Amino acid sequence: MDNKFQGKQNIVQSVFNHQAIGFDVDHCLIRYKVKALTKLCYKVICQAVIEKYNYPSSILDLTEGEYGFALNYLVIHIDKGIVLRIAENKEIIKCYRGFTEQDVETEYGPTRMLPDFDPISSIKQNPQYIVCATYFENVIPLIFAKMTQFKCEQLNSNQLESSEYHTIFVQIIEGLKMNYQHFDQHKVFPINQYGRFFRQISENPGLYMFKQNQFRTTLENLKSQGKVLFIVTNSHYEFMNLTMTYSYGEDWMNIFDFIFVKGGKPEFFNNPYKQTFLLDMNQPLLKGQVVNQIVANQKIYVEGNYTLVEQYLQQKFSSLGQILYIGDHIMNDCYFTQKYTNWDGIAIVEELFEQLKPDSQYRVEAEQNIISYRSYWGNYLESTVNNQVLKNYWYSIACKELKGVVRTLDCLQNQSLWS
Numbered sequence: 453m454d455n456k457f458q459g460k461q462n463i464v465q466s467v468f469n470h471q472a473i474g475f476d477v478d479h480c481l482i483r484y485k486v487k488a489l490t491k492l493c494y495k496v497i498c499q500a501v502i503e504k505y506n507y508p509s510s511i512l513d514l515t516e517g518e519y520g521f522a523l524n525y526l527v528i529h530i531d532k533g534i535v536l537r538i539a540e541n542k543e544i545i546k547c548y549r550g551f552t553e554q555d556v557e558t559e560y561g562p563t564r565m566l567p568d569f570d571p572i573s574s575i576k577q578n579p580q581y582i583v584c585a586t587y588f589e590n591v592i593p594l595i596f597a598k599m600t601q602f603k604c605e606q607l608n609s610n611q612l613e614s615s616e617y618h619t620i621f622v623q624i625i626e627g628l629k630m631n632y633q634h635f636d637q638h639k640v641f642p643i644n645q646y647g648r649f650f651r652q653i654s655e656n657p658g659l660y661m662f663k664q665n666q667f668r669t670t671l672e673n674l675k676s677q678g679k680v681l682f683i684v685t686n687s688h689y690e691f692m693n694l695t696m697t698y699s700y701g702e703d704w705m706n707i708f709d710f711i712f713v714k715g716g717k718p719e720f721f722n723n724p725y726k727q728t729f730l731l732d733m734n735q736p737l738l739k740g741q742v743v744n745q746i747v748a749n750q751k752i753y754v755e756g757n758y759t760l761v762e763q764y765l766q767q768k769f770s771s772l773g774q775i776l777y778i779g780d781h782i783m784n785d786c787y788f789t790q791k792y793t794n795w796d797g798i799a800i801v802e803e804l805f806e807q808l809k810p811d812s813q814y815r816v817e818a819e820q821n822i823i824s825y826r827s828y829w830g831n832y833l834e835s836t837v838n839n840q841v842l843k844n845y846w847y848s849i850a851c852k853e854l855k856g857v858v859r860t861l862d863c864l865q866n867q868s869l870w871s
């Protein structure tokens with residue numbers, strides 16, 4: 453394995469004996485060029501918000517440094533219009549209103565804590581605190597800060613009414629849906645006819661994602677060892693096919709035994725009654741026949757739940773062995789998966805490059821790919837709060853609870869891990 457990786461070492465013992473390995477697609481099988489992707493997401497969501505709600509186009513103007521506000525796993529405290537980060541003991545590390553840093557104790561008192569914040573107790577988020585995980589959602593706090601700053605400047609005030617922050621948040625979510633959610637209750641829309649995000653990616657995939665030729669070889673090796681390989685993605689079929697074709701080649705589907713699209717994680721791992729449909733491109737929702745098991749010669753399923761995977765393995769191997777699922781969402785791909793099933797979870801945390809020596813080639817590459825977040829937020833992995841060095845809250849969950857944490861899938865390329 454990558455000998456510069458100093459994270460959780462039990463990955464080495466835990467990976468090779470799995471009967472099946474499941475993968476998330478975005479930011480897992482697909483490695484994005486995060487800096488370019490963040491700029492794209494910012495632009496397309498803002499454009500939608502500007503057009504729909506009549507904001508000036510100056511909302512689009514950001515300095516290179518301001519993009520560094522868009523870190524993974526920030527929390528928006530909507531009522532107060534604040535964006536913040538928390539440490540492993542739930543203490544607030546830093547908080548901002550707009551792009552202006554606020555004093556944590558003035559805002560939250562000497563405990564520096566959010567009341568009632570317990571993201572691991574349930575898959576449902578507390579609507580008061582929005583956790584923006586993953587490098588699609590990282591732009592939400594950034595846009596929230598920009599719009600808050602804009603409105604404050606307009607009113608010549610340091611803060612807004614609570615209801616104003618809620619309005620801003622709702623407008624951002626609408627702008628997000630107008631780009632990412634290319635389906636409604638009645639129809640799945642072709643991605644090149646929906647919003648700006650998918651069109652930009654499909655016109656220039658090389659600007660936004662890496663080819664994955666090396667990891668393809670790893671997947672083929674795993675397959676030749678008899679591992680069952682599968683995908684559970686929350687994306688719908690067309691976008692998954694676009695990104696996977698670019699990164700793994702036209703015949704990428706041959707590598708996998710079965711695929712769940714629009715998987716609705718984390719509910720996929722938690723609700724055994726969630727329906728499963730065969731993919732049918734002739735239906736408006738692409739949902740064909742309802743099935744309750746993996747069907748021979750049918751590779752792609754819409755929605756679904758974890759029991760189909762377990763049943764399939766039980767039948768194929770006569771007994772159910774261990775299943776591993778790898779994804780970048782520490783909670784929805786990994787933590788809840790381990791909590792609600794007997795599966796193991798490995799999280800991809802790209803910011804682990806911070807553990808590498810500054811001159812390491814991997815670190816230099818990673819820093820080029822990722823947005824420079826330190827001037828707003830400090831280090832990702834740990835922070836000093838009141839002279840105590842504390843891990844970031846989500847990274848600490850990953851280290852304590854999961855089977856493993858790796859920087860990118862490439863860290864799992866070493867064959868000795870798997871055989």
Ligand SMILES: [Mg+2]
Pocket residue numbers: 476477478479480586779780781
């Ligand atoms: Mg993902």
